[in-house]
Amino acid sequence: SAVISQKPSRDICQRGTSLTIQCQVDSQVTMMFWYRQQPGQSLTLIATANQGSEATYESGFVIDKFPISRPNLTFSTLTVSNMSPEDSSIYLCSVASGGALNEQFFGPGTRLTVL
Amino acid sequence: GDSVTQMEGPVTLSEEAFLTINCTYTATGYPSLFWYVQYPGEGLQLLLKATKADDKGSNKGFEATYRKETTSFHLEKGSVQVSDSAVYFCALRYTGNQFYFGTGTSLTVIP
Numbered sequence: 001s002a003v004i005s006q007k008p009s010r011d012i013c014q015r016g017t018s019l020t021i022q023c024q025v026d027s028q029v030t031m032m033f034w035y036r037q038q039p040g041q042s043l044t045l046i047a048t049a050n051q052g053s054e055a056t057y058e059s060g061f062v063i064d065k066f067p068i069s070r071p072n073l074t075f076s077t078l079t080v081s082n083m084s085p086e087d088s089s090i091y092l093c094s095v096a097s098g099g100a101l102n103e104q105f106f107g108p109g110t111r112l113t114v115l
Numbered sequence: 116g117d118s119v120t121q122m123e124g125p126v127t128l129s130e131e132a133f134l135t136i137n138c139t140y141t142a143t144g145y146p147s148l149f150w151y152v153q154y155p156g157e158g159l160q161l162l163l164k165a166t167k168a169d170d171k172g173s174n175k176g177f178e179a180t181y182r183k184e185t186t187s188f189h190l191e192k193g194s195v196q197v198s199d200s201a202v203y204f205c206a207l208r209y210t211g212n213q214f215y216f217g218t219g220t221s222l223t224v225i226p
Binding site for chain 2 (some may be wrong): 045048093
């Protein structure tokens with residue numbers, strides 16, 4: 001299994017500012033993902049973080065709003081830019097591991113509140 | 116497209132009651148199916164999974180069987196405990212690709 005840590009665990013931010021969330025994995029993994037879980041809702045995939053190339057974004061998410069870095073196989077960052085109250089959510093880092101990449105592990109999440 | 120439909124909550128049960136949380140899916144191929152659990156204040160944890168038709172996943176007294184004929188993966192537990200109170204997510208995934216999650220079902224078990 002993979003152990004994932006995220007920083008910060010929570011934050012309260014002002015409208016118009018940006019926050020960078022860090023994700024650290026205890027082993028090298030091929031695939032890393034960023035999800036958003038809005039209050040009372042399910043998880044929505046934001047993007048796949050690719051090591052050595054640009055992230056692959058899902059429909060409705062753009063690089064200018066959610067820039068992602070993946071400098072190596074154990075670390076990634078997600079930035080939430082120019083925040084508004086609608087960005088208040090839990091942001092989760094996830095990795096695919098195991099046989100045939102069929103196990104997916106989730107970090108504890110970053111709870112973001114935008115005022 | 117691929118999707119997962121979960122029974123809506125919240126669900127409230129007394130301790131030792133039988134639990135069923137329904138999950139059906141729509142998929143073009145043969146995905147793997149998962150149940151994840153999110154305890155209060157914590158991240159998602161894999162509860163159980165099944166990778167092919169008729170497989171039964173089980174863990175911590177929970178079970179779910181991959182039913183291709185009914186495209187279902189219902190979660191069951193014979194006797195719930197207060198510590199089972201959490202949000203449960205059904206999900207499907209093709210190997211190497213993204214997950215599709217259901218909307219989650221909140222379970223509260225009262226003593």
